[in-house]
Amino acid sequence: QVQLVESGGGLVQAGESLRLSCAASGRTVGSAVPYVMGWFRQAPGKERDIVAAINWRGGNTYYADSVKGRFTISRDNAKNTMYLEMNSLKLEDTAVYYCAAGPRLTYRLNEYPYWGQGTQVTVSS
Numbered sequence: 108q109v110q111l112v113e114s115g116g117g118l119v120q121a122g123e124s125l126r127l128s129c130a131a132s133g134r135t136v137g138s139a140v141p142y143v144m145g146w147f148r149q150a151p152g153k154e155r156d157i158v159a160a161i162n163w164r165g166g167n168t169y170y171a172d173s174v175k176g177r178f179t180i181s182r183d184n185a186k187n188t189m190y191l192e193m194n195s196l197k198l199e200d201t202a203v204y205y206c207a208a209g210p211r212l213t214y215r216l217n218e219y220p221y222w223g224q225g226t227q228v229t230v231s232s
Contacts, residue, residue, distance in 0.1 A: 109133040109142075109221040111206050116226030119196055127191040129206030129223060143212045144182060144189040145169075145219060148202035148228075155205065157214040159191060167212060173199070196230045204228050 115127040129144065145160030159180040160169045168180055179192040189206060204226050207219035 109208060111208060111221055111223035113204060113206050113223045113226035116204060116228045118229045118231060121196060121198055121230055121232055123196055124192070124194045125196060125228060127193065127204055127206075127226060127228070129189040129191075131187040131189070131208060142208040142221075143210065143219075144206065144208050145212075146180060146189075146191045147205045147207060147216055147219075148200075149205070149225075150199075150202040153202075155216055157216065158204070160212050160214070161189065162212050169212060169214060171214075193228070196228075198230050198232060200228060201230045202228060 110132045112130045113127060115125065117125065119125050143160060143162050146158040147155050148158050149155040158171055158174055159178055161180045161182055165182055170178065177195045182189040206223045208221040209219035
């Protein structure tokens with residue numbers, strides 16, 4: 108009932124910026140459906156972990172300590188789209204980035220029932 112599609116990933120150099128987008132569609136997606144949305148990432152050999160999350164109106168956000176001050180999460184409900192502005196990228200930011208949607212703001216990935224397929228972000232030196 109909900110489909111999420113990430114875009115904007117690619118290869119960048121350390122210190123540069125990248126903007127990810129997550130487009131949502133489906134019967135339950137729209138201005139009348141207050142989904143929390145979040146970004147998670149998974150590096151090779153590591154478990155998937157939260158990057159950031161944002162509530163319906165955008166007034167409440169969560170950021171992992173590793174990205175605070177560098178990444179900014181936002182959403183445009185009219186476009187059913189969530190964004191992740193990634194600045195001052197580091198080598199350790201290299202991962203597949205996934206968008207997710209769920210009923211409440213939480214860092215626990217198992218509480219987000221809807222997931223995209225991911226977009227690769229590679230940071231080089």
